[in-house]
Amino acid sequence: MKIKSSIFEEDKEEFSWDENALKSFKEIIKGQGIKCCMDDIFLLGILRARKYDMGRSLQLLKNYYDIRVQYPQYFKDLLPSKLEHALLLNVMQFLPKPDQNGRYVLIFEYGKWDTSVANGCEMFRVMMLFFDLQLNLHRSQEKKIVIIANAEGISISHFLQLTPSFLNSVTKVLFRDSYQARFSEIHFVNLNIVIKAILSIFIPLLPSKLRDRIHLHSDMSTLHKFIDPDCLPLELGGNLSSFDPTAANNMIKANEEYFRKNEEYVKLYEEQKNKNFSQGTFRYVSEEFQDEKAMKRLERTEENFKCYSHDPEAFLAAMNEGSECEITHF
Numbered sequence: 001m002k003i004k005s006s007i008f009e010e011d012k013e014e015f016s017w018d019e020n021a022l023k024s025f026k027e028i029i030k031g032q033g034i035k036c037c038m039d040d041i042f043l044l045g046i047l048r049a050r051k052y053d054m055g056r057s058l059q060l061l062k063n064y065y066d067i068r069v070q071y072p073q074y075f076k077d078l079l080p081s082k083l084e085h086a087l088l089l090n091v092m093q094f095l096p097k098p099d100q101n102g103r104y105v106l107i108f109e110y111g112k113w114d115t116s117v118a119n120g121c122e123m124f125r126v127m128m129l130f131f132d133l134q135l136n137l138h139r140s141q142e143k144k145i146v147i148i149a150n151a152e153g154i155s156i157s158h159f160l161q162l163t164p165s166f167l168n169s170v171t172k173v174l175f176r177d178s179y180q181a182r183f184s185e186i187h188f189v190n191l192n193i194v195i196k197a198i199l200s201i202f203i204p205l206l207p208s209k210l211r212d213r214i215h216l217h218s219d220m221s222t223l224h225k226f227i228d229p230d231c232l233p234l235e236l237g238g239n240l241s242s243f244d245p246t247a248a249n250n251m252i253k254a255n256e257e258y259f260r261k262n263e264e265y266v267k268l269y270e271e272q273k274n275k276n277f278s279q280g281t282f283r284y285v286s287e288e289f290q291d292e293k294a295m296k297r298l299e300r301t302e303e304n305f306k307c308y309s310h311d312p313e314a315f316l317a318a319m320n321e322g323s324e325c326e327i328t329h330f
Helices: 019-031 040-049 054-070 120-134 138-143 156-161 164-175 193-205 246-254 256-278 292-308 312-320
Strands: 092-094 104-109 145-150 183-189 214-217
Touching: 019 040, 019 054, 040 054, 040 138, 054 256, 092 120, 092 246, 104 120, 104 138, 120 164, 120 246, 120 256, 156 193, 164 193, 164 292, 193 292, 193 312, 292 312
Parallel strands: 104 145, 145 183, 183 214
Antiparallel strands: 092 104
16 A cells, blocks of 8 residues: 555665565465455565464464454554544654664654543554554565654653553554564663653563563663664754654544555454354464463552552562562663
8 A cells, every 4th residue: 555645755775575475375365264455565564574484474464353353442443533632642753764774763752642632542542553554664564663762751640541451452462473563672761760660561561582672771872872863853862853743643644544444454354254253164263472470470560550550669669579680670
């Protein structure tokens, strides 16, 4: 699909792909009786995310749709027109030009998030609008994505929104083999006690390989070791103009029809899956990605959150008590 009102320049380098593999993948999907989006760029994102391994790619495709059926609170009516109030907060945007390594960069500004206007679920839905549109870019598929979360201005009101159960569902959607977007690095800057408390929930929920890609920065100089200042806005110590998501938001709103089609594909997939089940040709296998140890840790985190949700410092102390070093050293 061609993105309408795109803020991204056309790729100057050519990103090649295996046409025969794409054709074979389409045949496998049809043979499995799966009804879904069959656009080349969408399926290439699946294949590239699994290095053209057909079995793993097929499982990722199923997981992608199953998770959208499982979490209607995030994906039902996932339309710019339904989220304009949250978009207008100007919390996030992909920078229009890639960084020095050819990667597109998403910036999330916690300080601009007014929780009285949009709750955590709504902000995550906005983020999915940005990510879903990004799936249409060959560059994002090949070079991966960088996230920078600026915690300046984060407060208790944000902490109360980001409950353990909510963050667990977010990681299921984005990071546990249910989404074809790949993340090269995730950076957190301007750390304070609130973001540290949030990270004590978030980091242990991630797959181990992704934990290694999280970088915490006490000042911008360490961030600049990863992202050149020439590729960053002023707010992050960069040489670009100030953070301004206006054009990015307009791009999102211009692609309303794309998001409507996305939802139609989810419905089509679910209807066909149910039909296959009723006919005894059900071939979809759900996977549980959290082991017993992880589930017990999540239960403990929920208990601590109930006790200390209005005191991030006490919550962090409770989380650190007897925990592994991965969440104690910020």
